[in-house]
Amino acid sequence: MFSKIRTYYKNLSKKQLIFRLSLLIIPLLMFSGLIIYIFAIPGDIGLISWVNWVRKYVIYIIVLDILLFMLVGVDFLVASIGRTEIKRLPSRITVVFLILGLIISLGGFGYLGTVSLRRVGDKAPQLLLLGGVGINNVPNMAVTFYTQEKTTNTLYWGTTLALELIEKTETSSSKTHAFLLDTLEPNTTYYYKINDGNVYNFTTPIDTPNYLHFAVSSDLHFGADNANRTATYGILENIISHNYDVLFNLGDMVEYGLFDAQYKEAMEFMSPYVTSIPYRPMIGNHDTMFGGKTLWRDYFSPELIPNSPRDYFHININGIHVFVLDLEWGTESYTRAQRRWFESELNGVSNDDWVLIMNHAMYYSSGYFVDGESWWDNQAMISEFEDLFIEHDIDMVFSGHNHHMEILNNSGIVYNIIGAFGGHPDPDYTTKVVSQQGTGSIWYLSGQHGYLDVEINGSTAILTFRSPEYTMLQTFNVLE
Ligand SMILES: [Fe+2]
Ligand SMILES: [Fe+2]
Structure with missing residues (x-):
């Protein structure tokens, strides 16, 4: 043959x-x-x-x-x-x-x-929180925006409305724009404008060791028909009017990351607020769907600080360490490079400091069966991270992904779920046939939008879950 x-x-x-x-x-x-x-x-x-x-x-x-x-x-x-x-x-x-x-x-x-080629126009400005600190120990920040065409822009800024500091002008034309602010002074109000646009202002955190007052929420899902933008509006209005130091968004900003129109809608809605408060969004599973990560990086992670990773950050405010990780569904996006970076950064942090972990996917959580998978205690996340968290005396962990509010305590580590920024709330897990209470669950609330207000002061942290109308839903004290 x-x-x-x-x-x-x-x-x-x-x-x-x-x-x-x-x-x-x-x-x-x-x-x-x-x-x-x-x-x-x-x-x-x-x-x-x-x-x-x-x-x-x-x-x-x-x-x-x-x-x-x-x-x-x-x-x-x-x-x-x-x-x-x-x-x-x-x-x-x-x-x-x-x-x-x-x-x-x-x-x-x-x-x-061609996801990265299908852009639908300019993207509104934001004040992003970056990794590392500037010359006065204030976290690095950047004023960023995106233009559909390549342009060259100028940032005018100062501590008064005269915008008296030396302006920053881009040296070449591009579509992504980012002005690094690494000379900020603590507890100072800055005014700024891009070219001859609106004048924005923000205030840097006070320089008291172990003090930080921040707001955190997750799962906006811009582009989803069932999202509640009135709730998002209420949350953002309260965050700005109550003078938090920084705002964290734990991901799923958009429903489908491959649609640039959803990013445009999200950024237009958020810009009036996140130009006035240092803001750190993180990557959720919906944001990266079918190639959306390219868009996310262009909009939320400017290439400004040499050799710094673009998907994860180590933010240090007054000696309080916030590790922002890229964990979208769970451990699938925990690359070898990310693990190496995280472990080496953790080794440089004292166990006596406040150490906070923030990312999209949950570790411990109550939940129910969705599309062939159990959406409660994520065993892969727990076995990957729990020992490391115990070894480095991590104090608090913040996640979204599940759309409810919850606080859990396992081995002295406080796990918070706050998927309530406007995406459709998940039903109460107890109403589902296949479901489970998360291990170590202390308090659980479903069907409610809102955010988590965290005030760290010395060795105590006060955690307050709030509604979009600022009503206190529940409060806890956590000790370092
Ligand atoms: Fe979500
Ligand atoms: Fe998610």
Whole structure:
């Protein structure tokens, strides 16, 4: 048989040989390429492992790929064992399938590969909190925005409305814009404007060791039909009027990260507030969906500080350490580089300091069964991080992802869930057939929007869960 096949291929004309080789190479390139590409997009491994229907479609693509290879194999055999000319029928069936596959995979590549090109206009300014501290020990910050066309801009700023400090002008034109503020003084009000735009102002935190008053919430889900923007509005109005030092947003800012229009809507809504308070958003699973991470990085993580990571941050305010991690669905986005960075940063922090962890995915949490997965205590997160947290005496952990409010205590570490910034609240887990109370749960509230007000002062932290109207829902004291 093998000698027959060998003779057959030796006798093929150049044209016939190219045809047969194309049959082999085309499916290899298109389907296998698409599968590799899907798995390489940040956030997609989590999406595939947590969402049933996505997993199903990926399996269909893999099965189709295998079938195509089998079809091509059969076609090769039929053609080579038979007469020396190409047998028409199997070849035609194979070619039809290949054309179909080519259309599907080119469509997939085309759609997913052009997410960063499909922008829908300029993005409003924000005052972002970055990793590290400036020359006066105040956290690094940056005024950032995005323009659809390449432009060159100037930031005018000062401690009075005269904007008396030396202006900052970009040296080259670009679409992403970021002005680093690393010379800020503590407890000082700054005024600024971009070109001849609005004048904004913000106040830097007071420089009292172990003092910080911040607001934190999560899961805005801009673009989702069932999100409640009145609640978001109330939360932001109260955050600005009650003079918090900084605002943290634990992710899922948008419903689908591949749609730039949702980022535009989110940033337009947030800009009037987050130009007046240092703001640190973090990456949620919805933000990175199908390639949204490129957009997230452009809008929320400017490349300003050499060698600093773009997806995770170590923020230090008055000796209080806040580690912002990229944990979207769970441990799927915990890369080796991130682990190395986190462990080495933790080694440089004293166990006597306040150490806070913030990220999107939850560790301990109450929850219920969703789409083939249990959305309570995330065992992978717990086994990856709990020992490390105990070893480094982590004080508090803040997550969203589940849309409810909860406080849990395990091994002296206080875990907070605050997925209540405006995304649709999850139903009460006790109303679900398959559900579980989170280990160490102390207090749980569902069906309520709001945020968590945290005031750290010396060795005590006061945690207050608040409604969008500023009503106190529950309060706890935590000791360092
Ligand atoms: Fe969410
Ligand atoms: Fe989420």
